[in-house]
Amino acid sequence: xxxxxxxxxxxxxxxxxxxxxxxxxxxxxxxxxxxxxxxxxxxxxxxxxxxxxxxxxxxxxxxxxxxxxxxxxxxxxxxxxxxxxxxxxxxxxxxxxxxxxxxxxxxxxxxxxxxxxxxxxxxxxxxxxxxxxxxxxxxxxxxxxxxxxxxxxxxxxxxxxxxxxxxxxxxxxxxxxxxxxxxxxxxxxxxxxxxxxxxxxxxxxxxxxxxxxxxxxxxxxxxxxxxxxxxxxxxxxxxxxxxxxxxxxxxxxxxxxxxxxxxxxxxxxxxxxxxxxxxxxxxxxxxxxxxxxxxxxxxxxxxxxxxxxxxxxxxxxxxxxxxxxxxxxxxxxxxxxxxxxxxxxxxxxxxxxxxxxxxxxxxxxxxxxxxxxxxxxxxxxxxxxxxxxxxxxxxxxxxxxxxxxxxxxxxxxxxxxxxxxxxxxxxxxxxxxxxxxxxxxxxxxxxxxxxxxxxxxxxxxxxxxxxxxxxxxxxxxxxxxxxxxxxxxxxxxxxxxxxxxxxxxxxxxxxxxxxxxxxxxxxxxxxxxxxxxxxxxxxxxxxxxxxxxxxxxx
Numbered sequence: 001x002x003x004x005x006x007x008x009x010x011x012x013x014x015x016x017x018x019x020x021x022x023x024x025x026x027x028x029x030x031x032x033x034x035x036x037x038x039x040x041x042x043x044x045x046x047x048x049x050x051x052x053x054x055x056x057x058x059x060x061x062x063x064x065x066x067x068x069x070x071x072x073x074x075x076x077x078x079x080x081x082x083x084x085x086x087x088x089x090x091x092x093x094x095x096x097x098x099x100x101x102x103x104x105x106x107x108x109x110x111x112x113x114x115x116x117x118x119x120x121x122x123x124x125x126x127x128x129x130x131x132x133x134x135x136x137x138x139x140x141x142x143x144x145x146x147x148x149x150x151x152x153x154x155x156x157x158x159x160x161x162x163x164x165x166x167x168x169x170x171x172x173x174x175x176x177x178x179x180x181x182x183x184x185x186x187x188x189x190x191x192x193x194x195x196x197x198x199x200x201x202x203x204x205x206x207x208x209x210x211x212x213x214x215x216x217x218x219x220x221x222x223x224x225x226x227x228x229x230x231x232x233x234x235x236x237x238x239x240x241x242x243x244x245x246x247x248x249x250x251x252x253x254x255x256x257x258x259x260x261x262x263x264x265x266x267x268x269x270x271x272x273x274x275x276x277x278x279x280x281x282x283x284x285x286x287x288x289x290x291x292x293x294x295x296x297x298x299x300x301x302x303x304x305x306x307x308x309x310x311x312x313x314x315x316x317x318x319x320x321x322x323x324x325x326x327x328x329x330x331x332x333x334x335x336x337x338x339x340x341x342x343x344x345x346x347x348x349x350x351x352x353x354x355x356x357x358x359x360x361x362x363x364x365x366x367x368x369x370x371x372x373x374x375x376x377x378x379x380x381x382x383x384x385x386x387x388x389x390x391x392x393x394x395x396x397x398x399x400x401x402x403x404x405x406x407x408x409x410x411x412x413x414x415x416x417x418x419x420x421x422x423x424x425x426x427x428x429x430x431x432x433x434x435x436x437x438x439x440x441x442x443x444x445x446x447x448x449x450x451x452x453x454x455x456x457x458x459x460x461x462x463x464x465x466x467x468x469x470x471x472x473x474x475x476x477x478x479x480x481x482x483x484x485x486x487x488x489x490x491x492x493x494x495x496x497x498x499x500x501x502x503x504x505x506x507x508x509x510x511x512x513x514x515x516x517x518x519x520x521x522x523x524x525x526x527x528x529x530x531x532x533x534x535x536x537x538x539x540x541x542x543x544x545x546x547x548x549x550x551x552x553x554x
Contacts, residue, residue: 012157014203015147016164021200022083022139023168024175028193029090030055031176033129035186036093039255039270040101041121042400044520050122051129058130062137069138070145079142080204084222086135087197091226094187094233097128117527140165177252185250187233198226246363251355258363265363267317267356277316277356279364283326285490289427289463290320292456293392294491295498296425296467297328298481299474300389303421305481308346311388311417313377313405314395315349317359318366325367327491348372350380378404381413389419393426403517406442410514411449411468421471424450428464438522439464440510447507456502462526466505475502 033051034043041047069078101124108120140161147157172193180189202219246265247258254269264286267277278286285291297305306328312320324347347370351357354374360366373380377395391414395405404410414424426446428439443466447453450468454475457464467474482499485492512519 012147012160015143016160018083018200019139019143019161020164020168021196022136023165024172025086025090025168025193025197026055026059026133026136027169027172028176028180028189029129029133031173031181032093032186032190032193033125035181035189035250035255036097036128037101037121037124040105041117041124042270043254044400044523046118046520046524047121050118050125054122054125054130055133058133059137062134062139063141065134066138067141067145070142074145076142076146076204077208079138079146080201081218082135082138083197084201084205084218086132087194087201088222088225088229089132089135090190090197091194091229091233093128093190095229100124100127115524117524181250182252191230191233194229195226198222247359249355251353253353254356256355256359258359260363267359267364277319277360277364279317279319279322285494286319286323288319289429289458289461289465290323291494292458292465292498293320293425293427294323294327295465295478295495295502296390296392296423297324298495299423299467299469299471299478300419301421301471301473301477303389303419308389309387309419310347310390310392312347312349312392312394313380314393315351315360315372316356316394317364318349318370318372319364320392320394321347321349321366321370322364325370350375350377352376376402376404378402378410378413381417384417387417387419387422389422391418391422391424393424396427396429401438401519401523403512403519404514406445406519407512407514407517408445408448411446415449415470418469421469421474423467423469423471423474426466426468428466429462436510436522438519438526440508441512441519441522442466443505444508444510445512447505448511453505453507454502455505456498459497459501467502475504 030051033055034048037043037047037051066079101120104124104127105116105120108116108123112119143161144158147161176189180192184192201222205219244259245257246260247256249256257268259266259268263281265279265281266275269276275288278288280286297308297310300308308328310321310324312318315321349370349372351372351374357366357372357374360372361368366372375383377393393405393414395402411424418424424446426442428442443453443455446466446468451470452468452472452474454467455464456467471477478495479499482492482495485495
């Protein structure tokens, strides 16, 4: 190394630690990026592809620039200034990132006609994350230039740097996912790793013998800015425009938001796309797709609805379980504002997100006697031998559709776990209009497995309910059971509405398999359709009344 090398760098351990923490921070920021974008754009494979691709581009450009810069001017101070700037930029993400995402989304919606989420997610990722990761991408080539003293040990030195970077990246992968994000949230996770990079730069500038006065001043100013970001960016609220939320937080799998009013409690896992689960405080129908799904127990021949063994894959907060108990369970008491009456029922659920189950018990009054298994729905079916009279598949969230629960192989597994006259009901929440839509793929796939498939559109929503069985008399059984209901009750009128709207599905050849299930791309098409419809109203206001009229319309 050169004779004018700062004293702190003569010990290569500090260089290795720089590589270690840089690698750790890159992975932490990447995982943080997925959690920052997910509440707005989902956590689909498409969004992950955008994040990974953007970050790899930034790192590659940083590698090129870092190597050339180190060759032109082998001054370590330049590298640590870049690390310092990256630290401050990352610290500012919790303060400004959400506003940038919404601003970019608004511009994209009003300026393009297709691929809204892809373009908006890519643009947001570029604006927020490319620059700091470009700066961190300069670390490895710069450190290689500073640490290689001779050709004889260059391989050993570069190998050690690579090892420290890799180990740091491994730790930076696990810590945010299993420790910091579940414990303190995405915003604080960004601040933690920004603080690590800031401390690394501070150690260099304070410890170096070169430019001590300016180094201390730079460090002090950066610390003030960092503390300001800590004060302004600690909020874990992604829906910052909302007031009076009952709960807002994160789990390993989801962003979670609970809202409550006089009539219901709702859960959302996305700040832009509707309600994922709800609880109606007063006894009665929900006004949502759960009401239509109550038809499934009435379709099971040879079994009374209240005696059905029911399995829900995608339990959520237990809305369907509660509604099933209200209408088909044995009542013990009356529903109150504090929760539903206890009912004996043979119903269980599977929910992959344990935190959602906790919220279900705390805010949605899911009875303790209803067993919920924390597991993936398909893995659960693979692990049990029990057969059910009704299996409800309700695991599709907007464009986040698990491909492993959409294929021929999966629905075959469901059929194997149904009794002889058992019925599967599937909630499909994106009603595409064009040929080859996601719902057509799902319906055709199910038709390749089951002998009888019927669908009904949910009024006032984009949901479609699908009922499937191998019993050719399932619809006749349903009609007969419906006529036997109390004609003055709301369930009878709801089932008559289902009866008027239900149609036999005419299957096509759009089949999803484990090997080929492009559910994210198919879902994105439907989201585009929905956004076009919603945006048309506001585009018309902008065209006729200008920006002032648009702002007044919100």
